[in-house]
Amino acid sequence: MVRENINIGVEMIKPSSPTPPHRKNLRLSFLDQLAPPTYTHIILYFEANDNNCHEGSDETSRKLKRSLSDVLALYYPLAGRIRPEESCVECNDAGAEYSEARFSEDRISDVVENPVVEELAKYVPAAPYGGGDVPLAVQLSFFGCKGVAVGVCMSHRVADAMSLVNFVNAWAAVCRRDAKTVDFIEPTFDLATRFPPADFSRFFPPEAPSPQPPPPEKIVTKRLIFDEQKLAALKKAAAGPEVEKPTRVEAVSAFIWKHLIGASSAAVAAEGGKNNNGGKNRAFAAIHAVDIRSRANPPLPNQVFGNACARSMAMTTAAAAAAEEERNYSYYDVVLKLREAIRKADAEYVGKLENGDEFLEHYSGTEENDPSFKDGSKTLEICCFTSWCRMPAYEADYGWGKPVWVSIIGVPTRKNLIFFMGSKSGDGIEAWLNMAQEDADVIQTNYNLLFSSS
Structure with a gap:
């Protein structure tokens, strides 16, 4: 119809x-x-x-x-x-x-x-x-x-x-x-x-367009539901000595990033590591958007309008990821790496952001801006996470009662862009994954395996 x-x-x-x-x-x-x-x-x-x-x-x-x-x-x-x-x-x-x-x-x-x-x-x-x-x-x-x-x-x-x-x-x-x-x-x-x-313009001059841009990948949007029971199982799998109680965002982020790295490494291995030194010169970054309102000193009011957020970044290399897999790299190891990165987005970090020129000078020399990523001798695969879980979207009442569901939409033009939406009950997560089809399939398969007995 x-x-x-x-x-x-x-x-x-x-x-x-x-x-x-x-x-x-x-x-x-x-x-x-x-x-x-x-x-x-x-x-x-x-x-x-x-x-x-x-x-x-x-x-x-x-x-x-x-x-x-x-x-x-x-x-x-x-x-x-x-x-x-x-x-x-x-x-x-x-x-x-x-x-x-x-x-x-x-x-x-x-x-x-x-x-x-x-x-x-x-x-x-x-x-x-x-x-x-x-x-x-x-x-x-x-x-x-x-x-x-x-x-x-x-x-x-x-x-x-x-x-x-x-x-x-x-x-x-x-x-x-x-x-x-x-x-x-x-x-x-x-x-x-x-x-x-x-x-x-002083730090990032316009880049010349590539004469032969790579063909666009097919990006799909997949929605995975982590209810209270699934989150409990995942957090248990991700717990360890220094992170006894992972947050739901940490646990789900670790699950997605770990298997995304695995999917990318498997794809390179299947192609024989062409054009990238056997895949050894690859790096992976997980970037979390972090609300800085409460992290600033003095704190910013919750009602401040604008982009009151910064980003934390965890990185690993293909070689490190391979070595970690050999020793049974766990969700806990990934959670620990992510938590350490997020903790760096503290009041001192926010203070650096208050002088944009100084921050840009510092940022332009960070590992993420290594010139070898731009000339092709190294590759960097970035996965961006944004969590809306603590935002009171389900409180919106126009006079008809509160919403029965709150959603976003897919972003088919952005690879490895992940959104976390809170469930109406407040104890679950909807993970919205914008990924290449083959990577999304790997995440789905591991999701099914992990929760097959749930």
Whole structure:
């Protein structure tokens, strides 16, 4: 059956009150400059209930647009336009993009219970690499079962995942007229005061394009569910003398990275290690995005808007990985390596970020920027992890109750990009893996083997 998809149109929603003249220009911070020019997505799914059914789609639409206009008066940069060449947001009240769509054959229960991750992108208004100067785009989707989904796309140039979730909760609170919650999570926009923008051109001049770029790999998105029982088994397997109680994020990260390294090493061995000295000149990095709000000294408020995050990096080489496998390298060994890396993202590290030019000078000489990785004599395979597990996305209530599911979408243009989403119950993890097909298959096989008796 061909599913009906009726787009109702796109309009610009402007703030309910004009942005004051002294706020017309928001500097991007050094941390914002480090963020990729992509959109971050979140989709909240709400089952039909007495509130959203009885008021009808027209009233639901009216409430969302009115409340969006009101919350944009607080989050005024999201109604502006990004000027990356000037490292700022022009807060000109041009508006956020708002669209609606109807999916008469779709049912919330089907999407939640048996999601097809490749199809979820239809519930958001912008592709991951849409780029552009619009900081915010939202889409309200109406389902045939009378349920609704709210899809939000926010530019990573201006905000991290915590800022996105705080915005969603503020918008929901305005919609249900919860002034107390709105006051509690009202944003601040002074990140550039602590982390002023830096001149990147001095350290990283533009690279010449490759004359023969490698053929693109097929990237797939796979969603693996680690419920409480599976997490208990994995954490037990990853525990050891110095990490008696691994966190759920550490345990799942170790599971994925260990088997990704194994898959890559096996692939090189199968090809005879061509063009890379038998595969010996390969290195692997695991990068975790780390929220620095509580790590800074003095701490940053939870409500600070922007990219208040840094990255921790653990590295190993193909030779080291092979030697470790020979001595039965365990999940514990990987957890220990990851924890040591994350602990380095401390107050001292955050302090270095406060002087962007000095940090860039230091970073340009780190192992990750070894020139041999760029000239092809060595290869570096990076796996990036981002955890949303502690973010209160399931608290968003627009007046219809809390969402029955919160999801992201696949990112088919980014290899080895891993997202961790918390489950509604709060004790599980949904791991969203964007990987080459063959690597994803290896992870799936090891997942099935590890939990075959669960």
